[in-house]
Amino acid sequence: MKKEGCMNVSDAIRLKRAVRKFQDKPLPEEVTRAILNAGRRSQSSKNEQTWQFIAIRDKSVLRALSECGQWAGHLAGAALGVAILTPDPEGKFQIMFDAGQAAAFMQLAAWELGVGSVPASIYEPEKARQILGFPAEWHLRIALSFGYPLEEAKLSAAPKKGGRRALADVVHWDRW
Numbered sequence: 001m002k003k004e005g006c007m008n009v010s011d012a013i014r015l016k017r018a019v020r021k022f023q024d025k026p027l028p029e030e031v032t033r034a035i036l037n038a039g040r041r042s043q044s045s046k047n048e049q050t051w052q053f054i055a056i057r058d059k060s061v062l063r064a065l066s067e068c069g070q071w072a073g074h075l076a077g078a079a080l081g082v083a084i085l086t087p088d089p090e091g092k093f094q095i096m097f098d099a100g101q102a103a104a105f106m107q108l109a110a111w112e113l114g115v116g117s118v119p120a121s122i123y124e125p126e127k128a129r130q131i132l133g134f135p136a137e138w139h140l141r142i143a144l145s146f147g148y149p150l151e152e153a154k155l156s157a158a159p160k161k162g163g164r165r166a167l168a169d170v171v172h173w174d175r176w
Contacts, residue, residue, distance in 0.1 A: 012108050017154050019116025020074040022147030026057070027079045031113050035146060036082070038109030039102040045094035051102055054132050056081035061131060065143060068128045072120035078145035082106060083128070085138040096141070103144055116149040 027035075036055055044050065056062055057080055065083070066075035075081050084102060089095040107117040120143045122128050128140045149155055 009108070012111050014159060015156070016108065016111045017116070017157060018118040019147070019149045019154050020118050020145070021150040022074075022077045022079060022116065022145070023150055024077075025079060025148050027115060027146065027148075031110075031115060032057075032080055034113060035080070035106050035110050035115070039082070039084070039106040042098070042102040042105035044098045044101070048094075048098070050087055050095050051099055052085040052134075052138060053102075054083040054085065054134065056083065056132075064131045065122075065128060066120075068122045068124040068131070069120050070123060072122065072143065074118055074145045075120055075143060077147065079147035080145075082144045082146065083122075083132060083134075083140050084142050084144070085134055085140050087137060088139055089141075099142060103142060106144060106146075110146050111155065114148065114155060115146050116154060117144055117146045119144050 032055065036053060039051070039053060040049075056065065059076075062078055062081050063076045065081060066072050084099045086095045086099050089099075103119055107119075110117045122140050122143055125140050128143075129136075132140070134140070
């Protein structure tokens with residue numbers, strides 16, 4: 001199921017916008033599964049796949065989780081929240097890098113399907129553990145909000161002027 005006028009990956013990277021306000025409308029099961037499968041299929045260091053996902057559709061759970069981070073309020077209005085769990089990332093940067101790749105893949109897949117998204121940092125992981133009931137050996141630092149944008153134009157808005165630094169300002173060739 002693809003949105004009309006399906007974009008290529010370059011367009012998705014250039015045009016994807018953070019969406020924090022969602023319509024009060026559930027996502028179809030096939031859309032939810034496509035988003036989750038994109039995360040499952042993302043790259044992983046040494047193919048270790050060091051993640052687990054908790055897909056959250058229950059509004060009361062989303063509301064409670066939205067209170068676990070200073071800027072996580074958008075989770076309360078999402079049709080789907082995805083908590084990305086990892087083993088303890090201490091000392092192994094690849095774990096969080098892989099979690100970030102899973103998040104990016106899910107968000108790009110959602111955008112292609114006409115679904116908006118945005119990440120939330122979870123600053124109260126133990127509170128989140130109580131809400132979601134995951135085991136002690138797993139850790140939660142990031143969750144994603146998904147839903148149909150309240151402002152549908154957000155999905156096709158042109159990039160803002162000055163929205164990103166120029167390539168010359170961030171790339172150093174061969175040496176610093």
